Amino acid sequence: QVQLVESGGGLVQPGGSLRLSCAASGSIFSFYLMGWYRQAPGKERELVASITNVGKTNYADNVKGRFTISRDNVKASVYLQMNNLKPEDTAVYYCRAEGFSKIWGQGTQVTVSS
Numbered sequence: 001q002v003q004l005v006e007s008g009g010g011l012v013q014p015g016g017s018l019r020l021s022c023a024a025s026g027s028i029f030s031f032y033l034m035g036w037y038r039q040a041p042g043k044e045r046e047l048v049a050s051i052t053n054v055g056k057t058n059y060a061d062n063v064k065g066r067f068t069i070s071r072d073n074v075k076a077s078v079y080l081q082m083n084n085l086k087p088e089d090t091a092v093y094y095c096r097a098e099g100f101s102k103i104w105g106q107g108t109q110v111t112v113s114s
Contacts, residue, residue, distance in 0.1 A: 002026040002103055004095045009108030012085055016112070020080040022095030022105055027076055029053065033098040034071055034078040038091035038110075045094070049080060063089075085112045 008020040020036065028034060035050035049069035050058045057069055068081040078095060090112050095105035 002028070002031075002097060004097060004103055004105035006093065006095050006105045006108040009093060009110045011111045011113065014086055014112055014114055016085050017081070017083045018085065018110060020082065020093055020095075020108060020110070022078045022080075024076040024097065027073070028071070028078070028097060029073045031097040031099040034069075035096045035098065036069060036078075036080045037094045037096055038089075039094070039107075040088075040091040043091075048093070051078065082110070085110075087112050087114075 003025040005023050006020060008018060010018065012018050032053055033050055036048040037045050038048050039045040048060050048063055049067055051069045051071045059067060066084045070079045090110060092107040092109050094107045097103040
């Protein structure tokens with residue numbers, strides 16, 4: 001019954017930064033993995049970053065060093081700090097919660113353009 005709502009997307013110039021937020025309607029403590037995925041036009045949805053309930057992170061190779069994922073169980077939220085954004089980062093970004101069940105957010109648009 002947990003619902004995920006993403007926010008923080010928008011239009012940004014190359015080299016700029018955005019911070020995405022994913023707020024859950026319930027506790028995310030029981031979910032082993034929280035992650036961010038993205039889907040660009042004409043491409044399949046891909047993993048961007050993930051974080052376990054003990055803080056272990058994983059990043060796609062093309063965002064390493066630029067993106068940082070974090071998790072706040074008290075606020076039932078997960079965040080994605082995106083720095084040095086590139087046009088190829090343009091996509092709809094989705095939050096995902098994984099445990100015994102898998103839940104997706106509705107997505108938030110990120111557009112990187114000059």
